[in-house]
Amino acid sequence: MGAEAFRALCERVRERTRRGPEDRRGTLGHLTPARVVAATREVMTGRTVSLGAPVDTRPGPDNPEPARHVMTAPEPGRRPSTGLDFARDRFAMNVHGDADSHLDALCHVLFDGTLYNGVPADSVTPEGATELTVDVVRDGVVGRGVLLDIPRLRGVPWLEPGDQVTAADLAAAEAAQGVRTGPGDVLLVRVGHRLRRRELGPWKAAEARAGLHPDAVEFLVDRRVAMLGGDGNNDAAPSAVEGVGFPVHVLTVHAMGMHLMDYLRFEELAPVCEQEGRWSFLCAVAPLRLPGATGSPVNPVAVL
Structure with missing residues (x-):
């Protein structure tokens, strides 16, 4: 996709999803209380499944700054005492x-000097963001989840790095799986990133990964999706758009006001x-x- 075509797509997406100038929730507006109530009817067996990956504390080609987990008590070599004591630890993570697995807040993507809905980029300060932070979703997001499995559609265990998922792929996966994405849904798109990483080992995902093609975003607009999650970055690499490294992030987070969840686990x-x-x-x-x-570690849960 050329730069001009991307700009035109970006403006089209923005116009089709535009809300009032004071809006700070973006596509979460599709997830009404009535749709939350309706989503509870999806529960039939009560089975729960984690969609978050175990936090990785080991360095690797895709994880040069791994999360750090250290025990702060008891002290090494200390003999257990009688009575009450506590084990304690500390945790630190490069969220993005x-x-x-993590969630991108609406202040995560700066494009052309602004955040979502024209919020000035200087609202992100060295002390933290002052608008569109992860606090927007402090009450959580509960709704109907839909998993579209693209490797299943194509008859492969995973998509290879660099492969891209189009709007036509998403529609074909719906037809193959007998499901339809609707207003207020949390759409989850599997590309098989986690399975490939487990079977073949980690690689430089910043340089090569499967993800959505920019045209897939119009599918999200058409279906009025509330939130998007993927088992990769959601953006493919190399980028489909010259000069824009993360076009899907720009279209969803910046133009639509859609929270993203990256590097989930659907295995x-x-x-x-x-x-x-x-x-x-x-x-x-x-x-x-x-x-x-600008984001948070996340462990979504599916309830079937």
Whole structure:
């Protein structure tokens, strides 16, 4: 996609999803209380499945700054005492890396000097963001989740790095799985990134990864999706757009006001959906309350 075509797509997406100038929730506006109530009817067996990957504390080609987990008590070599004591630990993470499951807040993507809905870029300060932070979703996101499995559609275990998922692919996956994405849904798109990483080992995902083609975003607009999650970055690499490294992030987070979840894990969910013959479920997303943050570690849960 050329630069001019991308700009035209960006403006078209923005116009089709435009809300009032004071809006700070973006596409979460599609997820009404009535749709939350309706989503609870997706629960049939009560089975719960984690959609987050285990936090990776090992360095690797896709994780040069791994999360750090250290025990702060008891002290090494200290003999257990009688009575009460506590084990304690500390945790630190590079939230927007290429290994760990995380949620992107609407202040994460700066494009042409602004954030979503024209919020000035200087609202992101060295002390933290002052608008569109992860606090927008402090009450969590609970709604109907839909998993579209693109490797299943193509008859392969995973998509190879650099492959791209189009709007036509998403529609074909719906037809193959007998499901339809609707207003207020949390759409999850599997490309098989996690399975490939497990089977072949990590690689430089910043340079090569499967993801959505920019034209897939119009599918999200048409269906009035509330939130998007993928088992990769959602953006493919190399980018489909010259001069724009993360076009899907620009179109969703910046133009639409859509929270993204990157590097989720669907290897437990997909077999359960296959066994039960249904690809929709109740989905609960509860990011941490981190004042001023541009994102959060996340462990969404599917309830079937």
